[in-house]
Amino acid sequence: MISLRPCLLFILLCIATVKHAHSNNDRKTYIVYMGDHPKDTDLTSIPSLHTTMAQKVLGSDFKTEAVLHSYKNFNAFVMKLTEEEAKRMAEMESVVSVFPNGKNVPRTTRSWNFLGLPQNTNRETTESDIIVGVIDTGIWPESESFSDKGFGPPPTKWKGSCHNFTCNNKIIGAKYFNLKREFAKDDILSPRDGEGHGSHCASTVAGNSVNSVSLFGLASGTARGGVPSARIAVYKVCWKTGNCGDADTLAAFDEAISDGVDVISISTGLGNIVHVPYFQDSNNIGSFHAMKKGILTSNSANNLGPNLYSMTNYAPWLLSVAASTFDRKIVTKVKLGNGAIYEGVSINTFDLKRKLYPLVYGGDIPNTAGGHNSSTSRYCEKDSLDKHSVQGKIVLCESIQGAEDAGFLSGAVGVIFGNNYPKDLPGAYALPALEVTLWDLRLIHSYLTSNRNATATIFKSEEVNDGLIPSIASFSSRGPNPITPNTLKPDIAAPGVEVIAAWSPIDPISSVKGDKRKVKYNVISGTSMACPHATATAAYIKSFHPNWSPAMIKSALMTTATPMSRTLNPEAEFAYGAGLINPVKAPNPGLVYDINEADYIKFLCGEGFTDKELRVLTADHSSCKGQANKKAVFELNLPSFSLYVNDSYFSSPYRRTVTNVGSTTSTYKARVIAPSLLNIQVKPNTLSFTSIGQKKSFYVIIQGRINVEILSASLIWDDGNHQVRSPIVVYQF
Template sequence: MGDISVASADHHSMLHSVLQSDSAAKESLVYSYGRSFSGFAANLTSEEAARISEMRGVVSVIPNRVLKLHTTRSWDFMGLSKSKLGAGQEEDIIIGLLDTGVWPEHPSFNDTGYGPPPAKWKGTCQSKNFTCNNKIIGARYYKSDNTYNPTDIPSPRDGEGHGTHTASTAAGIELPGTSFLGLAEGLARGGVPNARIAVYKVCWAFGCDLADIFKAFDDAIADGVDIISVSLGSLYPSDYFYDPIAIGSFHAMKKGILTSNSAGNEGPGPVTVTNYSPWTLTVAASTIDRKFVANLVLGNGQIMTGISINSFDLNETSYPLIWGGDAVNRTSGASPEDTRYCLGDGMRTDMVSGSIVFCEGQLDGSTIFVANGAGMVMADSSVVNPDYAFSYPLAATLISPDDGKKVLAYIKSAKYPVATILVGETWKDAMAPTVVSFSSRGPSPISSDILKPDIAAPGVDILAGWSPLAPPSLFLSDSRNLYFNVVSGTSMACPHASATAAYVKAAYPDWSPAAIKSAIMTTAYVMDPRRHKDLEFEYGSGHINPVAALDPGLVYDASETDYINFLCKQGYNITTLKIVTGDNSTCMNTTLGRAWDLNYPSFSLYVEDGQEIKATFTRKLTNVGAPNSTYTASMQMPPLISVTIEPSSLTFSAVGEVHSFTVTVDGPVISQQPIVSGAITWSDGMHDVRAPLVVHNYYPGAPYSLDAGDSNPMMEEELPVLKGSLKNHRSGINRYQ
């Protein structure tokens, strides 16, 4: 760990040599990173950044950019009931969350019964408008440009809701009788309710700055957290040496800390996963066995079931039902083609007021709410089977396109069409778990031979804590103030995996991040391939199974050296490698090649279109189960592909013993074959150590150049800042990511 004062002095000196002024250097310096890795953030012109990049000892100058933010039932659904807790010293585990902060007075963070923080804790509490306790043991906030939106709170306090939701999902205490305005009532708790929380607020109303993320990683590692949870990601793919989460999580891995992060919410298209470094755990979002519905009742007696988190009770009173296309304000120049979707200012408010409005698209409800509408019915032709629900500022429901046609036919045929929307209910979802449509898919846009995402976890309709300053719906002027909210996103899936990692870490404090990750992946529930056309590119190893992860039998372990070797084979040179590792690591006698020898808990083979299937993987398994055990390999793969495992049996005589094996994959020429998959499983009669095997020729596109002198084309218009903070390229936060 470095001396931050010495590092800061060095950074000031470098800036002084370029800016030729002590005061200018002081004003330019935003952050010094020196607690866990070396670097700094500064406000610089392009010319100044170029001059610093030429200095001796400077590895890279990275332009700043903004990343974006990507429960009463979910833990029981996964089998982690209250009775399963206490397998380790969970109160000694600290989960660090990089997010929007938390609401410290929230009942999920009450510290009654907690002792002082663990002795390993070295962090602090920035107490401006914030108070820590023995549950929230640390809190920091970061704003590199020192400019704030009117809704931003300059403290670790959460004004967005997102951070409170993720923190309470991971480690909130048990709270019986919790609900969203009466819906989904039950016992709310985090996965490891006895664990401690450390807050690192890096996200604000308009996004999450790169420089702030770097600084938060630097602090969290030095503070002594055990698991880092990051529910945010980039808007576009970039190589590992441009990615603050990849770089920060690499340094965390070096210190024995696993980073869990969200896969992204850009699905269902392929090659959309946004966190894909092999040393992190990348989490897709899946459903749980509960869905929120709200029924529409027409005046002719027809009842249609829609998807909505509807807490508004219309007391079964019927209201006039109109079509948005009929409520046209023609004096404003609007037409039915505009108002059928209930967008903009072209609607007649006198017709909307007091009516339930049928809209041919999904929207936040603001137009109807502001016009004093009684309710809103939506049908979107692009959403045939909605698989997650939203909350709205008024009574609302989303029905199927077919039911939408029936509603429109009724409106046009009835003399006085009326309807009502019933208060919401929760129904059993017998199809769960399935990966939700918005969850980002693989393959990795950078390393096609690394299967991403790694795991699926609950991320749909999750009830957890919320900031009372944040609206519960998408409508920002929704004035309801709530302590709990139901939201969906891979952001919600991530803390489920973070808590599972903490659960395993508490039981096995000496396990490496790779061992914990392997235990989670190889014990996952197998998901139904018939419901997932993109197979492992949707769910990775399968659905997370926290209890089974405590007893994996064998693990695929990996060290910093293994990941460095991986980067070298990917074409990293001494310059680009140092950007990620932050030290003097070099690529010694390494030939460029595939990632087939990285000891990863899954197997992925990219084959160029029109080429034969042919590869040999090398792997190592470490015994963490019974001292004396013999495991036998089995293979599941379509007949098209031949798989040979050598040796096919492994005998262990001690805990910690390591054995190697190879997997040879052969097959014919393939073309236009996005994915063929199966699995390799090692079994001893008690444990099934399963790793998926994927063959695909889904080319993600031309890789980014690994020449350190090249710029990332996506960043050319951004202000260069050394490991820096962003001045432009901002985007709004989507609360459901």
């Protein structure tokens, strides 16, 4: 008789093996965050402590390579876990948060002149000691914007280095991060920029002045950064896979802090609207630890607008920057065979010499051999059009997903497509193209259907003056802060539409393979372009005041901002924050609102953090005892006031403290601008100072009734020389 025991053992072994393999396959990369390192910890021992934690969670599944990365300036590490293991890790005594290694995405000739910062503006010699850290897609070092001609050696404080990259005295640091080792075929395994986005941002902050640049004649002039004498350190975290990983972003922050940068600029964010707690996001965590070391982080507000609550980074310790228009507007026109001309938007550098071509509708020419019909060809989806039917013709499409999806549109001469959104995000395509309103699309389609020999031509783009300036771009993400409603976000606005700056010449302007247009300077739009304008202004302030804290610099940016029009921006302060940056006024604000780490701890107590969480976060004896007050947010010393109300009548007091950084002897009087529905009192309403650095406190009491969604007001402290303006917003939605 044959024994069943060996068979049974074999089956059980197979099941165990399959289960083990399935468990490994279920593991995803997580970041385990534990705040600050314990005091007096030998940093060389940190990796072994992280390994011990991994062993406790993984048990028999543990392997020595389980911990993928350990950070230096904050207590965190990266490892692969299942959801169940991640939950067990999060329950450990010393852990603040455990969150997936999510994917973020990357988010000027005239812009600095528009902001009032001319090329010959007053500059401190210490500007060349300022080091700006740019976390992005890398940098193209051969660009004239990054030449080190005339630069001396790096500042002695600099501790950074260059990895697989030749630096100079302008680009003094360059590193790259890809902990998961996931690369696209044409990725460059160095800090060199293969996409252009990082070079564009870096040159907007600190690029040299370069004369006679343009994009095939568009946006011609002198390209320059806001602080052209400053040094640049680049930290490449974004790759052609479309991924700017959280773990890599945290690694970049970690290195930038150690290297000794003065300001950090990061134009990345989530690709969709997700509201996560403050310490479950790499930008918020990294900027928190940068703040503790005296480094301000400037972050793009994201491109997920125009709806309210569309921001994804809203921590009060970082600077959130919205994108505004300025006095450049690029338009593209199409002319039909009947003489009608319609204005649309794109960056079209092709010139059809006004020649008319046959006009066809995508829905009428599907690629039936490829399995398509009019339901897909009307949207001109990839390979949905019949190649023979589009040759030598301009195609009318209902819409197009993007330049890369459109490609060369099966060999068409050009394409016209419709969009619901406002015309402030022009794209570059691999063929003549423009985007028109849906109304104009219908009119063009009507012409096509009523004429058997319909024709059209697409003109090369041209520049026109935009009379409705500045306004916030439709794509710019809006507040309020979904986690802490009584803090204002975004903080500030800066030019982010049709900005020209340095580019990587190996990446075509349409990002479509086969597009032979390679350029050294490109025109693009996004909050990614606004962020470096604010970063540069922060660096400019830092060059005058090297000892100012991040909060003081942020305060100077906000209280000197130029107010923007509520008429052009119905979301008001939730679109533009304090207003448009004013680089000339920012270094001399008169008064500043300062915030230190202890103030943020008190704020976090009010947000519901426990003693245990705070002790882990700060690695000291921080306690919420006596501080766990939900009204703590009203005492956080921000240079803005935001009040969410759910009752018709409200009354809320705010405590603020200002520091005198203007005239030694001065007296400021409070002036309030408010609608009749608001009663705003300032106590005391006069502040007198007798020395620089002197502090004075006051209360702002906001009372009233609300019968609209948003009420806007402002408080201005005025000594005759300085007008220190803080935005006030009351809302219900």
